[in-house]
Amino acid sequence: MVSLEDLKKEAKQILKENKVKYIIGYKKSTNGLMPVPAFIKEPEEVEKLVWDPTCVFNLTRYLVDEKRRKTKEKEPDERPVGLVVKGCDSRAINILLQEKFINREDVYLLGVSCENTGVLDEKKLTKKIKGEKVKKVEFDEKDNFIITTQEGKTKIPAKEILANRCLECKANFPVIYDVLLGEKAKRSIDNPFESIEKIESLSTEERWTFWKKQLDKCIRCYACRSVCPMCYCDECVADTISFAVTADTTAEEKAQKIKWVEKSPVSSENFIYHMVRAIHLAGRCIDCGECERACPLDIPLRFLNRKLEKEAKELFGFEAGFDPDQPSLISCFKDEDPEDFIR
Amino acid sequence: MQKVLTKKSLPQWVKKLLSYTIYTPVEEDDHWNFVATDNPEDINLDYPLTTLSPKKIIFPQREIFLEFCDSTEGNPEVKEVLPAEKSAVIFGVRPCDAKALTFTDKVFGGDFKDIYYWKRRNQTTLVGISCNTPPYTNCFCVSVNGSPYSKEGLDILLTDLGDKYFVETYTKKGEKLLNLAKGLFKSPTAKDKKDLEKIRIDSKKKIKRQIKNIKKIPPKLKEMFDSPFWDEESMSCLRCGICTYLCPTCHCFDINDEITSSSPIKGKRIRTWDTCQFPDFTMHSSGHNPRPDKASRLRQRILHKFLYFVDRYQNYQCTGCGRCISLCPVGIDLLEVLDKVRDYGS
Amino acid sequence: MDPNTYIPKLAKITHIKEEVGGARPIKTFRTQFFENNNFSFKCGQCAMLSVFGKGESMISISSTPLIKDYLQFSILKMGRVTSSLHEKQVEDIIGIRGPYGNGFPVEKWKRKNLIFIGGGIGLAPIWSVLNTALGKREDYGDLTLIYGARTSKDLVFKEELEELRKKMTVHLSVDVEEPDWKEFVGFVPQNVLDKKPSPKNAIAVTCGPPIMIKFVIKALEDLGFKDEQIYTTVENKMKCGVGKCGKCNIGIHYVCQDGPVYSWAELKKLPQEY
Numbered sequence: 001m002v003s004l005e006d007l008k009k010e011a012k013q014i015l016k017e018n019k020v021k022y023i024i025g026y027k028k029s030t031n032g033l034m035p036v037p038a039f040i041k042e043p044e045e046v047e048k049l050v051w052d053p054t055c056v057f058n059l060t061r062y063l064v065d066e067k068r069r070k071t072k073e074k075e076p077d078e079r080p081v082g083l084v085v086k087g088c089d090s091r092a093i094n095i096l097l098q099e100k101f102i103n104r105e106d107v108y109l110l111g112v113s114c115e116n117t118g119v120l121d122e123k124k125l126t127k128k129i130k131g132e133k134v135k136k137v138e139f140d141e142k143d144n145f146i147i148t149t150q151e152g153k154t155k156i157p158a159k160e161i162l163a164n165r166c167l168e169c170k171a172n173f174p175v176i177y178d179v180l181l182g183e184k185a186k187r188s189i190d191n192p193f194e195s196i197e198k199i200e201s202l203s204t205e206e207r208w209t210f211w212k213k214q215l216d217k218c219i220r221c222y223a224c225r226s227v228c229p230m231c232y233c234d235e236c237v238a239d240t241i242s243f244a245v246t247a248d249t250t251a252e253e254k255a256q257k258i259k260w261v262e263k264s265p266v267s268s269e270n271f272i273y274h275m276v277r278a279i280h281l282a283g284r285c286i287d288c289g290e291c292e293r294a295c296p297l298d299i300p301l302r303f304l305n306r307k308l309e310k311e312a313k314e315l316f317g318f319e320a321g322f323d324p325d326q327p328s329l330i331s332c333f334k335d336e337d338p339e340d341f342i343r
Numbered sequence: 344m345q346k347v348l349t350k351k352s353l354p355q356w357v358k359k360l361l362s363y364t365i366y367t368p369v370e371e372d373d374h375w376n377f378v379a380t381d382n383p384e385d386i387n388l389d390y391p392l393t394t395l396s397p398k399k400i401i402f403p404q405r406e407i408f409l410e411f412c413d414s415t416e417g418n419p420e421v422k423e424v425l426p427a428e429k430s431a432v433i434f435g436v437r438p439c440d441a442k443a444l445t446f447t448d449k450v451f452g453g454d455f456k457d458i459y460y461w462k463r464r465n466q467t468t469l470v471g472i473s474c475n476t477p478p479y480t481n482c483f484c485v486s487v488n489g490s491p492y493s494k495e496g497l498d499i500l501l502t503d504l505g506d507k508y509f510v511e512t513y514t515k516k517g518e519k520l521l522n523l524a525k526g527l528f529k530s531p532t533a534k535d536k537k538d539l540e541k542i543r544i545d546s547k548k549k550i551k552r553q554i555k556n557i558k559k560i561p562p563k564l565k566e567m568f569d570s571p572f573w574d575e576e577s578m579s580c581l582r583c584g585i586c587t588y589l590c591p592t593c594h595c596f597d598i599n600d601e602i603t604s605s606s607p608i609k610g611k612r613i614r615t616w617d618t619c620q621f622p623d624f625t626m627h628s629s630g631h632n633p634r635p636d637k638a639s640r641l642r643q644r645i646l647h648k649f650l651y652f653v654d655r656y657q658n659y660q661c662t663g664c665g666r667c668i669s670l671c672p673v674g675i676d677l678l679e680v681l682d683k684v685r686d687y688g689s
Numbered sequence: 690m691d692p693n694t695y696i697p698k699l700a701k702i703t704h705i706k707e708e709v710g711g712a713r714p715i716k717t718f719r720t721q722f723f724e725n726n727n728f729s730f731k732c733g734q735c736a737m738l739s740v741f742g743k744g745e746s747m748i749s750i751s752s753t754p755l756i757k758d759y760l761q762f763s764i765l766k767m768g769r770v771t772s773s774l775h776e777k778q779v780e781d782i783i784g785i786r787g788p789y790g791n792g793f794p795v796e797k798w799k800r801k802n803l804i805f806i807g808g809g810i811g812l813a814p815i816w817s818v819l820n821t822a823l824g825k826r827e828d829y830g831d832l833t834l835i836y837g838a839r840t841s842k843d844l845v846f847k848e849e850l851e852e853l854r855k856k857m858t859v860h861l862s863v864d865v866e867e868p869d870w871k872e873f874v875g876f877v878p879q880n881v882l883d884k885k886p887s888p889k890n891a892i893a894v895t896c897g898p899p900i901m902i903k904f905v906i907k908a909l910e911d912l913g914f915k916d917e918q919i920y921t922t923v924e925n926k927m928k929c930g931v932g933k934c935g936k937c938n939i940g941i942h943y944v945c946q947d948g949p950v951y952s953w954a955e956l957k958k959l960p961q962e963y
Contacts, residue, residue, distance in 0.1 A: 029674045029676070030676045030678070030679040031480070031481055031552070031668050031669070031674065031676040031678070031679070032480060032481075032669070032674065034674060035674075036579060036673060036674035036675075036676075037578070037579040037673055037674075039578045039579070057672075057673060061581065062578075062579075065578075065637075123373050217371075219395070219404060219584075219588050219616075220584070221583050221584035221585045221588045221589075221618075222583050222584060222621075223581065223583035223584070223585050223672050225583075226581035226582055226583035226672075227581055227583070227672050227673075239623060240599065240623075241623050241626065243622065243623070243626070245626075245628075245629070245630030246630060247629075247630070249630065254628060262599070262601045262613075263597060263599055263601075263613070263615040263617075264405050264601060264613055264615055265404050265405060265615070266405065290672075293672070294581075294583070294585075294672035296374070296394050296585055296589060296670045297372075297374065297376075297394060298371075298372040298373045298374055
């Protein structure tokens with residue numbers, strides 16, 4: 001069982017010892033159930049920290065900001081950033097390490113286990129408890145969440161309100177950490193690709209209809225890209241102008257920047273954007289599900305990522321985020337790799 | 344004009360309006376959205392809040408300005424494109440979203456009228472629905488001089504009285520819709536009026552979220568331009584476009600040429616929504632960016648709404664719908680930010 | 690019905706002059722509309738130029754409003770639209786909409802001494818007001834131009850500048866020493882301090898790179914110029930030109946409408962976001 005007090009104690013300790021420049025964790029929100037990111041610099045502030053099944057955000061995304069900030073600083077603070085990571089978040093750390101986007105000494109990882117279950121889906125919970133104000137959410141270490149509202153305590157089976165990603169999670173405990181809080185207990189899943197298999201079973205026409213309807217909703221707010229720890233490129237294929245402009249960039253270079261994706265939110269452009277993003281995440285997506293959670297229009301983006309995850313597993317026996325020293329899926333070749341797709 | 348309409352006769356009224364394009368809130372996946380329908384039974388006025396406000400109908404995310412074709416390399420033909428002539432009725436407009444249109448009216452009006460906006464605005468009739476209970480957890484219209492039964496921007500306002508709607512019209516456009524189905528509307532009884540009054544008083548009380556002393560905020564913001572406050576507050580911002588794209592009052596846009604053929608050069612000049620939260624919004628061609636980081640961009644969003652717009656148009660550019668709060672992927676709370684601004688340094 | 694503000698009028702390029710070559714080329718274009726459409730403008734105003742298929746770019750009008758038969762634009766090749774404009778030939782057709790912005794308050798400057806201080810392509814907006822003053826020479830006092838560029842090759846309107854010496858005081862400069870250069874060597878603000886224009890009954894107008902403007906203003910302040918005597922132009926990214934798209938917004942202002950011309954007294958009060 002993860003004890004919040006232990007988490008605070010660890011956090012306080014590393015801040016006091018100046019081991020980290022700050023800690024990114026979770027604190028209570030002022031406007032809703034789900035906690036928000038907390039950036040904690042002083043040991044006294046650790047009291048703000050919270051940990052429970054509503055801590056859904058993947059905070060590793062902030063390492064991208066941190067790196068950008070650091071490159072601009074003349075004398076950067078080289079101390080690591082303390083980071084609270086769940087199982088899925090820790091796999092994101094492994095990818096960032098694997099791709100040498102960060103170094104191991106850049107982060108101090110406070111690993112928290114999801115205690116056999118996972119985090120919950122705010123929308124599913126809201127539907128269950130209709131209008132009641134949630135005061136507290138706890139794991140019961142079995143298959144339930146204990147929800148406390150002003151009406152009292154209710155026990156809700158975990159699978160009814162767990163985030164979709166958690167229903168298919170392969171390892172609901174951190175796989176890389178400096179401190180581990182809680183047990184490395186693994187929940188058994190019958191079929192990790194159950195949801196995607198439903199989509200796969202549809203005919204081509206049905207799938208086209210499904211995806212056209214879904215992607216036509218996209219308003220290109222780019223929340224999916226912004227929330228994703230793997231979307232760290234300085235320049236994205238979806239941007240129509242180049243951000244990597246210096247005084248030496250010639251007018252020709254700027255003029256010739258290809259607009260791969262136009263700004264119009266129409267089917268063709270939305271498809272290209274989401275397809276390119278999905279392909280670029282092949283072998284990199286660790287299924288934290290943040291893109292899908294952030295989407296204001298409920299586009300089921302995890303299906304795209306899960307499909308590629310399944311292909312990687314079935315064709316190459318590849319699973320992302322478990323080993324920082326593993327060569328990346330896209331850049332490695334093995335003799336036994338299937339070749340039957342080459343014609 | 345004041346009338347009442349029984350709930351059962353709502354579809355009969357809508358049936359008389361089928362020469363218009365009819366929009367109604369519809370639940371899609373896990374959210375609500377305004378969708379065109381030709382089935383009067385689809386009208387649903389008991390809904391929370393749509394993810395996108397009716398702004399998307401009056402000021403669509405994509406607007407074609409012109410088409411061009413340059414088959415002779417140097418002698419282009421250019422054809423103006425205008426919105427189709429088709430009157431529309433939007434049912435179920437929340438008062439905050441209608442009020443937001445009175446702000447975009449100011450922006451798209453003035454010396455240079457935006458004829459795309461005005462064409463759609465003028466051919467659309469807005470039928471509002473009072474918020475007897477707050478439709479959203481983060482509603483705060485009352486704090487920004489609004490109300491759950493505000494008539495600003497609306498042609499008609501309906502208020503749910505249980506088995507009937509209290510119907511008020513404010514414009515000729517609104518009266519016209521009633522006149523198309525005269526027999527269905529009855530005069531309100533004294534009890535109806537009393538019920539309406541009670542519902543209104545209660546509805547205001549039910550709004551829990553608020554900004555205290557909002558008047559102190561603009562002068563405070565004026566002093567806070569160079570404050571480190573913005574660095575702190577923007578730490579968790581992801582620089583996505585949700586807060587602005589979903590805002591019913593945000594109006595910023597981009598104009599681009601999109602090519603459909605490169606030889607001969609053929610394509611369209613298209614307006615699309617844009618947002619001050621994206622880094623390329625202000626980036627010059629030289630690479631110079633007057634707002635280079637997320638701190639300056641969050642500051643722009645807050646100052647534009649609660650200082651610049653107030654100075655220019657004497658209104659907060661916010662109607663308290665709460666979308667930017669509820670849908671921010673990292674829970675940035677506008678009201679918390681404003682509370683901190685008001686109390687900053689004291 | 691109101692006119693559609695976003696639709697450009699077609700105009701023919703009648704004249705192209707290569708001002709500066711090399712890596713940062715500048716060309717001057719003259720254009721004529723197909724139909725007379727009352728394009729009347731004030732000096733310091735801008736126009737939105739279109740290359741269909743590439744987009745639009747806001748460019749200051751460098752000719753004086755006293756000339757009615759063409760519009761002139763001097764354009765530095767910088768991005769997508771300006772690169773495409775540089776490929777255009779005489780007789781090619783582009784789109785123009787506008788004019789936009791406030792312009793220089795030249796009516797208020799009558800009987801004053803005018804000092805124009807420009808750097809590089811910054812001479813373009815100055816050129817319009819300078820030629821307006823020259824066209825109505827009797828309305829103004831002394832006219833002085835202090836202008837510089839990186840090298841003598843980067844100076845625009847070279848031949849015109851020689852002609853200009855006959856009519857007004859012209860001080861040129863280059864940033865670094867070069868053979869046969871007889872005038873000032875150094876940055877424009879240094880040249881301002883060197884020539885010491887008098888603030889008495891004077892207005893100084895400065896346009897150029899932001900860093901130059903910053904130091905020119907400082908130099909002018911050192912020479913005793915008051916904030917109200919110093920004018921400059923702001924160039925932010927613009928798309929609509931009519932104060933709606935929000936891109937050029939600084940504080941309560943939309944540069945495309947409320948600018949681009951500001952006195953230092955006005956500009957100082959705005960957020961420094963340009």
